[in-house]
Amino acid sequence: MTSYTYVFLGLSITSSWGNGHATTYRGLLRELTARGHRVVFLERDLPFYAQNRDMPDPAFARTYLYDSVGELRERFALTVREADLVVVGSYVPDGVDVGAWVQKTARGCTAFYDIDTPVTLRNLQRGKVDYLSRELIPLYDLYLSFTGGPTLGFLERDYGARCARPLYCSVDPDLYRPDPDIEPRWDLxxxxxxxxxxxxxxxxxxxxxxxxxxxxxxxxxxxxxxASTMWPRNVERVEHLAPGDHRAFYAAQRFSLNITRRDMIAAGYSPSVRLFEAAACGTPILSDRWQGIETFFVPGWEIALAQTPVDILRYLREVKEPARRAMAERARKRVLREHTAAHRAEALERYTTEVLAFRGARTRKHSVRRAGSLA
Known part of the structure; x- marks a missing residue:
């Protein structure tokens, strides 16, 4: 197996507060390191995350903070230049400037990792994205997307992406697994x-x-x-739940509810990380409907779909315990087969090999043409 050097510029890996990016990066980078790759993560030092860092120094990746694009250029030009693949993530502050600098600096391949693909595309149409531009998309060798399905073809056809590939969210099965010692406290x-x-x-x-x-x-x-939210009296509230507490949280539920953002529903094929986390913990899922969900879980067998309060109450009050546990176990097995962080690391490894080979072939073809013109 070829060993690669990866450099990620992402929103955050040190803080999971108020974002789903950190969990995704942690699992992916941990598995890349386990597979023998060298991994570096560069993160903008933002006050919001500085006050809420639950993993300030990840053991599985060399992580550095920077204060500005200027500092990024001064300190990490060599790091970016020597990487096999440089990945710029969505919502990176000043991401357009960062991406343009990466294109000029990197000698290897470059990728954009869109953890928010439908939101990105909607905002691009409105001209309101500060981390990506239409002009940058064709410059990246690889467009990695949290959304699959028709969106991938749309990115290539309408935005000029060279190579759009799915890199969905995932779960770490060592952290998310059933806890038989916890009895359910909540129905949903x-x-x-x-x-x-x-x-x-x-x-x-x-x-x-x-x-x-x-x-x-x-x-x-x-x-x-x-603060104006009107909470029903039988709904408990927790302001923030650190990733280390997720397993116990899922284990204490009879069912876990999944709700998808409007843009993700419109695009389809956009699974939430909560789907995979709950399933890995052995908690059955009640989810809203969206196109492509059947490519991740079989409705009615591995997951239950609901559109109305009546649907929800039917599952909560009528599904017998053996059936509830059986659906949860089927979903868990599906996740372990297809949706762990190790699966995503393997996918990124394949994509890296693909784009590096393509770039090499393109360079050789250009060299042959140039030699012929000079003959």
Whole structure:
């Protein structure tokens, strides 16, 4: 197996507070290192994350903080120049400037890792993205996307992406696994940061069932919910849940609720990391519907789909315990077969080999043409 040097410039790996990027990077980079690759992570030192760092010094990657694009250029030009693949992530501050500098500096291949693909594309159409531009997309050798399906072809056809490939979120099965010592405390739980476009679904699929079935026990964990939010009395609240507490949180639920952002529903093929985490912990999932969900879990067999409060209450009150556990176990096995961080590291390794070979072939072809013109 060929060993590569990877340099990632991402939103954050040191803090999981209020973002899903850190968990994704941690799992992916840990597995890349385990497979023998050299990994560096460069993170902008932002005050918000500085105050909430739950992994300030990851053991599996050389991690450095920088204060500005200027400092990035001064300190890490050699690091970027010598990498086999340089990956710039979505929501990196001044990402357009960072991406342009990477294109000028890197001698190896470059990639853009879009952890927010549907949001990125919507905002590109509105001209409101500060971490990516239409002009930059064709310059990256590889466009890695949290969204698969038709979006990949759209990126290549309409935006000129050279090579668009899926690199979905994933789960670390060593951290997310069943805990037989924990008995369920809640009938339904939800884990997610507040967002305007998810809130109506949360109210439909959790608030209304809670109001209709007052004996039920519910919980919502996640930051940034407005103070004006009207919480039903039987819904517990947790402001922030660190990744180290996720396993116990899932284990204490009879069912876990998955809610998808509007842009992700419109694009389809955009699984949330919470799907894989809950399944890996052996907690059955109730999810909203979106195109492509069947490519990740079999509806009615590995996952249950719900559109109304009636759907939710039917599962909470009518599904027998053996059936509940069986669905959870089937989902867990599916995740372990296809959706761990190790699977994503293997995929990135394949993509790296692919784009490096393509670049080599392109360079050789250019050299032959140039030699012929000089003959």
């Amino acid at each position: 739980g939800y884990l997610g940061t507040y967002s305007d476009d998810r809130q109506p679904s949360l109210e439909t699929l959790l608030f209304k069932p809670a109001e209709a079935w007052k004996k039920g026990r519910y919980i919502v964990a996640g930051p940034q919910y407005p």
